[in-house]
Amino acid sequence: MIGRVTWMxxxxxxxxxxLHFGDETSxxxxxPQLAGDYGDISGWTLNSNSGxxxxxxxxxxxxxxxxxxxxxxxxxxxxxxxxxxxxxxxAIEKGKRYTLSYRLxxxxxxxxxxxxxxxxPPWSNLGVLDQVPVREEWxxxxxxxxxxxxxxxxxxxxxxxxxxxxxxxxxxxxxxRPNLAVENPLR
Numbered sequence: 069m070i071g072r073v074t075w076m077x078x079x080x081x082x083x084x085x086x087l088h089f090g091d092e093t094s095x096x097x098x099x100p101q102l103a104g105d106y107g108d109i110s111g112w113t114l115n116s117n118s119g120x121x122x123x124x125x126x127x128x129x130x131x132x133x134x135x136x137x138x139x140x141x142x143x144x145x146x147x148x149x150x151x152x153x154x155x156x157x158x159a160i161e162k163g164k165r166y167t168l169s170y171r172l173x174x175x176x177x178x179x180x181x182x183x184x185x186x187x188x189p190p191w192s193n194l195g196v197l198d199q200v201p202v203r204e205e206w207x208x209x210x211x212x213x214x215x216x217x218x219x220x221x222x223x224x225x226x227x228x229x230x231x232x233x234x235x236x237x238x239x240x241x242x243x244x245r246p247n248l249a250v251e252n253p254l255r
Contacts, residue, residue, distance in 0.1 A: 114126075160217075166243050166245065173204060
């Protein structure tokens, strides 16, 4: 007897850097409730929750290349969530499995916190909360997770307030895609 074969297929929902999905790429997804936004590029926001008047932060594309995002921070902060690089607008459904993948590197080795959460109070975690090592060389990261709640405007966020500073981070190829089970019609 031949058993059922299930294949994992990925229907790619690309919310990545430099990849266009209608008008959404050019729209600002700035969050006015945060303490301060110090860069907003194609939906990406680098913000400070430290209460500092003018934190030394900068967000830009590398040499105008919209495939690679660069975030600069000039000092450390006391709480990891004081500095956040984030992107809102991801739709996820409770109980479904997803894969979040991206490439990340930095100027000085450090650790950041990866979070997928609500983009409004109470800011609940939606399935990913993990410390991520960051090195000088590009590292491909991939996280498979199950969404803990349904949310049409989830945020992918890198908290880097306590990382080694001054520092620069480069991010590219961010993708969030659902894992879809497809049955093999051949038996």
